[in-house]
Amino acid sequence: MTSSQISVLIVEDELIVAHSLQARLERHGYRVIALARSGDDAIAAVSRSRPDLILMDIRIAGDIDGIAVAERIRAEHDVPVIFLTAYSDDETLARAKITEPFGYIIKPFETRELINNIEIAVYRKRITDQLAASEARFRGLFENAVIGLILSGPDDEVIDTNRAMLGMVGSQARKAPEPAPIDPRIREIARIEPSAKPVEHAITTATGERRILEITSARIPKGPTSDALTARFVQDVTELRRYQRELEERQRGLRTLFLNEESIREQERTRLSRDLHDVLGQMLTALKMDLHWLGSHTTDDATATGAKEMIGQVDEMIVFTKKVCSQLRDNVLDVFGFEVALDEHLSQFQTRTGISVDRRYDCSSHGLARDVEVSLLRIIQESLTNVTRHAHATTVTVECGRTTTGVVWRVRDDGVGFDPASSRPAGSLGLIGMNERAAAWGGRVTIVSAPGNGTAVEVEVPCLERGE
Numbered sequence: 001m002t003s004s005q006i007s008v009l010i011v012e013d014e015l016i017v018a019h020s021l022q023a024r025l026e027r028h029g030y031r032v033i034a035l036a037r038s039g040d041d042a043i044a045a046v047s048r049s050r051p052d053l054i055l056m057d058i059r060i061a062g063d064i065d066g067i068a069v070a071e072r073i074r075a076e077h078d079v080p081v082i083f084l085t086a087y088s089d090d091e092t093l094a095r096a097k098i099t100e101p102f103g104y105i106i107k108p109f110e111t112r113e114l115i116n117n118i119e120i121a122v123y124r125k126r127i128t129d130q131l132a133a134s135e136a137r138f139r140g141l142f143e144n145a146v147i148g149l150i151l152s153g154p155d156d157e158v159i160d161t162n163r164a165m166l167g168m169v170g171s172q173a174r175k176a177p178e179p180a181p182i183d184p185r186i187r188e189i190a191r192i193e194p195s196a197k198p199v200e201h202a203i204t205t206a207t208g209e210r211r212i213l214e215i216t217s218a219r220i221p222k223g224p225t226s227d228a229l230t231a232r233f234v235q236d237v238t239e240l241r242r243y244q245r246e247l248e249e250r251q252r253g254l255r256t257l258f259l260n261e262e263s264i265r266e267q268e269r270t271r272l273s274r275d276l277h278d279v280l281g282q283m284l285t286a287l288k289m290d291l292h293w294l295g296s297h298t299t300d301d302a303t304a305t306g307a308k309e310m311i312g313q314v315d316e317m318i319v320f321t322k323k324v325c326s327q328l329r330d331n332v333l334d335v336f337g338f339e340v341a342l343d344e345h346l347s348q349f350q351t352r353t354g355i356s357v358d359r360r361y362d363c364s365s366h367g368l369a370r371d372v373e374v375s376l377l378r379i380i381q382e383s384l385t386n387v388t389r390h391a392h393a394t395t396v397t398v399e400c401g402r403t404t405t406g407v408v409w410r411v412r413d414d415g416v417g418f419d420p421a422s423s424r425p426a427g428s429l430g431l432i433g434m435n436e437r438a439a440a441w442g443g444r445v446t447i448v449s450a451p452g453n454g455t456a457v458e459v460e461v462p463c464l465e466r467g468e
Contacts, residue, residue, distance in 0.1 A: 005031075006052045006053065006118070006122055007031045007032075007033045007051040007052045008025055008030050008031065008052065008053050008054070008118070009032075009034055009036065009045050009046065009051040009054045009055070010032060010034070010035050011036045011041075011056045011057055011069065012035070012036075012055070013037045013057065013059070013061040014057075015035070015037075017057075019035070022035065024111050025118075028115055030118070033045070033049045033051050034049065034051075037060065037061045037062075038060055039066070039068065039069035040062055041062075042054070042056070042060075042069050043069065043073065046073055046079055050077065052079075052080075052122060053079070053080055053082065053122060054070070054073065054080070054082070056069065056070055056081050058083055058085040058096070067083075067092075067095045067096055067098075067099060070099040070101065071098065080121050080122070080124070080125045082101060082102055082117055082118065083096055083103065083104045083105065084114075085104075085105075085107060086106065088106050102120075102125065103117040103118075103120070103121050142162050143162050144163075145162055145164055146164060147234060148162065148164045148168050148213075148232075148233070148234030148235070148236075149164070149165060149231065149232070149234070150189060150190055150234065151230070151231055151232075152190040152229065152230045152232070153227055153230075154227050154228060156190045156230075158182050158186055158187060158190050161186055168205070168211065168234065169183050169185040169186060169203060169205055169206065170209070171185075185204075185205070189203075189213070189215060190230075192215060192217075192232075194230050194232070195215075195216065196216060196218070198215065199214070199215045199216070200214055200215075200237070201214075201215055210238075211238045212237050212241050213236055214235045214237045216232070217230055217231065217233070218230070218233070251439075255439055255440045263371075273325040276321055276324060276325050277325050280321055281321055281322075281325075284318050284321065288318070291310050291311045291314065292311065295307035295308055295311070337363070338363050338373040338376075338377065339361070339362075341377060342361075342363070342377060342380065342398075345377070345381060345384075349396075355387065355393055355394060355395065356394060357396050358395060359398055361400035362400070368407065368461065371441075372441050375440065376459060376461060379409075379434045379438065379445065380398065380409065380411055382433065382434050383434070383457040384396065384411065386431075387415065391416060391454070392416050393413035393414050393415035393454065394414060395414050396412070396414075397410075397411075397413075398410070398411055398412075399412070403460065406460060406461050407460070408459065408460045409458070410456055410457070410458050411456070412454065412455070412456040415454050416452065417452055417454050418455065419449070419450065420447055431447070434459075438461060441461050441462065443462065445458070445459050446458040446460070
């Protein structure tokens with residue numbers, strides 16, 4: 001703001017002095033909007049024109065002096081005042097300080113002294129207004145933030161808090177800028193060790209509700225005129241935690257249902273395998289024996305030849321039945337254990353697909369429960385099925401490693417791979433099944449792949465003792 005833009009009100013009951021002041025100011029480019037002799041005239045002029053600055057004599061005409069006028073103007077209009085007076089006694093100075101003047105010049109004074117005081121007062125007022133606007137913005141953000149905020153000092157004394165925080169603890173909300181009542185629950189939160197990582201804290205509100213709060217903290221460094229502060233950001237996560245518990249319970253229920261379904265499916269496979277083996281297998285064996293008898297007791301060459309051909313067909317049916325029984329129920333797993341069953345499946349996979357299998361595992365001490373072994377074998381089988389369908393691989397590596405709590409199995413191919421972030425692999429229903437099988441036992445399935453770099457399916461399961 002240039003001097004020509006600064007408007008000044010002169011409050012002086014001696015007209016000669018007032019006009020002299022006006023002339024000096026106008027020579028330096030200031031704009032004098034009015035000359036006032038009394039307090040009433042000064043207040044009216046401020047209300048009418050709102051100057052940028054007031055030069056105020058203390059002893060003026062009327063019932064109230066310049067100090068009382070300055071106090072009223074500061075309260076109602078917030079216009080900066082510089083006192084121009086011949087009085088410098090302690091009592092007058094003490095009264096003048098209360099009005100927070102922007103200057104106090106003792107008469108007589110030099111023009112340069114006056115101009116310097118005006119420039120400093122105008123600059124100070126501009127900075128004060130900017131600070132006030134900044135503080136108002138901060139206060140608005142602070143008060144209207146949807147999360148709770150607590151500012152505390154070096155000894156964890158609460159300096160300020162906002163309405164959201166008061167609402168969380170059940171305190172009476174107050175209007176800004178009223179000071180916040182320090183609720184004991186807020187003091188309790190302010191004593192929690194500051195941490196940039198979220199910390200959960202349970203409280204009982206003033207209305208008796210149990211709430212879970214998530215608190216993060218930030219240090220505000222010490223300034224030139226202020227102590228170091230701690231800002232705590234508080235969110236009420238009670239409902240979120242309730243939803244998470246409900247989701248976890250539902251997931252546990254679904255996994256239990258999946259396990260029951262899987263158990264029923266395995267039992268049904270076992271029953272079908274047994275029925276095929278015991279009933280159909282015996283019937284085919286009996287049919288084969290009858291055909292042998294027929295072929296050996298007939299004198300008709302055509303009948304003997306037909307019986308021999310039928311015996312060959314029955315043999316094929318018996319082999320096929322055994323294959324179906326093996327697929328329905330892995331008898332090798334039941335009799336010889338996981339490693340032998342896996343070896344046999346990998347050998348069949350290599351023979352059937354022509355894809356080379358690199359085996360890197362030793363199952364002698366993996367300590368998995370039998371039901372976990374069944375799920376793990378099914379996951380590996382599904383992984384190999386996906387390799388056959390989609391990978392265009394030449395080699396598959398199956399390996400096993402230990403963790404502190406369980407084992408990790410990995411089926412890795414050298415095929416075309418894919419981008420897990422941008423696409424889901426075909427057969428994703430199989431992937432869902434793999435995840436469910438692992439999750440049912442507290443495990444997880446991870447897919448690692450990239451275009452041109454093959455795919456690895458990692459299955460991590462805990463070492464549950466048999467019978468758990």
